[in-house]
Amino acid sequence: MSDNAKQPSHILLVDDDQSLLRLMTIRLQSEGFQVTAVEDGQAALKKINTGTFDLVLSDLRMPGLDGLSLFEEIMAIRSDIPVILMTAHGTISDAVEATQRGVFGFLTKPVDHDKLRELLGKALQHSKAAEPGEWCKEIITRSPEMLHVLDQAYRIAKREVSVLVTGASGTGKELLANAIHRASDRAGYPFVAINCGALPENLLESELFGHVKGAFTGAVTANQGLFREAHGGTLFLDEIGDMPMTLQVKLLRALQERQIRPVGSSKSVDIDVRVISATHKDLHKEMEEGSFREDLFYRLNVVNLKLPALKQRSEDIPLLARSLLKQSAERHGVKVTQFSEDAMQLLVKSDWPGNVRQLVNVVEQCVALTQTPVVPLHLVEQALSATRQSWPTLTEARDAFEQKYLFKLLKMTDGNVTRAAELAGRNRTDMHKLMKKHNLDAGDFR
Structure with missing residues (x-):
């Protein structure tokens, strides 16, 4: 079933029945899989934390950590690994609950070999499809x-x-x-x-x-x-x-x-x-x-x-900077090919309070101002300084205006909320909500 014999898909097999564990291991290995077999959920978690697996095939009913609980623990560590559950006591309610909670598939024992092969194939295809793509x-x-x-x-x-x-x-x-x-x-x-x-x-x-x-x-x-x-x-x-x-x-x-x-x-x-x-x-x-x-x-x-802040994914900054530089250069019809080494180091070390949006602005400024194919350090410093107080979003600008407007309104009316509401064209309830939003107290203006 594995598409690559040199790098077989690695399956973590979990079952408290030792004889079944041996039988399933032999069966899966004969199909070309690499198999790691353990007898309980806790041992499986240790393997997940230390190894690399493409799929988990686990018994549902086990002493201690059962199959569904194991699934929940695995999702907290590695949500990219598909999990298939097996049980000798399979019921429709078990299958429904398992799939609703995100389990990839559900098999009843004795496991049908063709159904197992089909489900493993789908799970591994799904896992591969989940990789970044188009x-x-x-x-x-x-x-x-x-x-x-x-x-x-x-x-x-x-x-x-x-x-x-x-x-x-x-x-x-x-x-x-x-x-x-x-x-x-x-x-x-x-x-x-x-x-x-x-x-x-x-x-x-x-x-x-x-x-x-x-x-x-x-x-x-x-x-x-x-x-x-x-x-x-x-x-x-x-x-x-x-x-x-x-x-x-x-x-x-x-x-x-x-x-x-x-x-x-x-x-x-x-x-x-x-x-x-x-x-x-x-x-x-x-x-x-x-x-x-x-x-x-x-x-x-x-x-x-x-979504993480750009500072939390600093390894992406060189990739993003190069891509944005290429796009901007093509858009403006200029021959700018790269950042100097010290300029790139500064980009990577910066805090980026404005995140990717700020990086876009920095790159745009550099492309607009550079006169050489290589963006020098001083242009990056200049652009970073200009964007450090990053341009506010429309929402942030509106909130800032709203706060100043309310402040002046309450000052004009000596903290009279009814009068302030009339001047603003709002009712008292709306005015109180806006004041609460901006931490304004009418008593401070009386």
């Missing part, structure tokens, strides 16, 4: 931490589950969401993205759910909305933590009922969309403070993928 070609990495994220992303891509991507600004959350879309069964349909913090509430509602003609002043034509634009495909909701509470309720209802109601319409429309959301905020903290709905969080956060 679906994530825009994500350049050799970092083990990033490769682990990509492995998880590939494995959940074809499962109809909601995904929440977290990580600091500039780490590439939209790139990952798009890669998941390309690896999914929805790849032939649209990928539609929107930043939930970039629009005021009324416009965001219209953009998401659409509106009918005449629904509000300026609605001279109907708008189908992004949910319907993404029909059959994926809708990416960036900065979901900035979505107003009233819209959070409507989004939750849309996800639960798989229907939306355009603004100004009395009729609901069916939707078929997978939602991937992202945020740089701590949504657990937002829930505690009452600015993010707990029920929506659990609906969106079925699977959480956390």
Whole structure:
């Protein structure tokens, strides 16, 4: 069954029945596999921690650590290894529970040789397919931490589950969401993205759910909305933590009922969309403070993928820098081929508070200013200095403006929240929420 006789696939076999362990070992070795056999779950975990395996084939019912518990432990260490479970006491409920929790396959004893061969072949093909490829070609990495994220992303891509991507600004959350879309069964349909913090509430509602003609002043034509634009495909909701509470309720209802109601319409429309959301905020903290709905969080956060900061994947900086340099040089039509050795060393040693987005800006500045094929150290120093106070995202800029605006408003009204709300065109409840968001106390202005 192994495609490469020189490097046979390595199977970890786990069973407390010694005679069966010997029989299965002989059978698998005769098929060309390398086999390591152990008699219990704890011994298997030790092997996983110290060895390299392509697949785990384990008994379900074992004293101590049973097959499902072993699977959970393996996933915490190496989620890239497919696990197949066997049992002499197989039931439909066992198989359902095992596959729901992510076990690759389930076999009943006595094990049918043809079924075993087929399942092993599929599992090893699946493991090979999970390696970085065309679906994530825009994500350049050799970092083990990033490769682990990509492995998880590939494995959940074809499962109809909601995904929440977290990580600091500039780490590439939209790139990952798009890669998941390309690896999914929805790849032939649209990928539609929107930043939930970039629009005021009324416009965001219209953009998401659409509106009918005449629904509000300026609605001279109907708008189908992004949910319907993404029909059959994926809708990416960036900065979901900035979505107003009233819209959070409507989004939750849309996800639960798989229907939306355009603004100004009395009729609901069916939707078929997978939602991937992202945020740089701590949504657990937002829930505690009452600015993010707990029920929506659990609906969106079925699977959480956390992207590492660029500083945590410093081995990727030379790869990214060279790739970005080549792209920028081609785009601007200039002959810039590489960074000098000391310039590259500086890039690798830098902190990158703005992550990959900041690296892109640094490379763009270097390409724009260099007069030689090799980017010198002083240009990198200059570009790093210019981007150290990294350009804010639209959400960050809006938050900064909002805080200054509220500060001036409360100062003008001597901390009178009712008057401040009137001037801002908001109600008192909204004003109190905004003040809480920016840690402003009316008493400080009286």
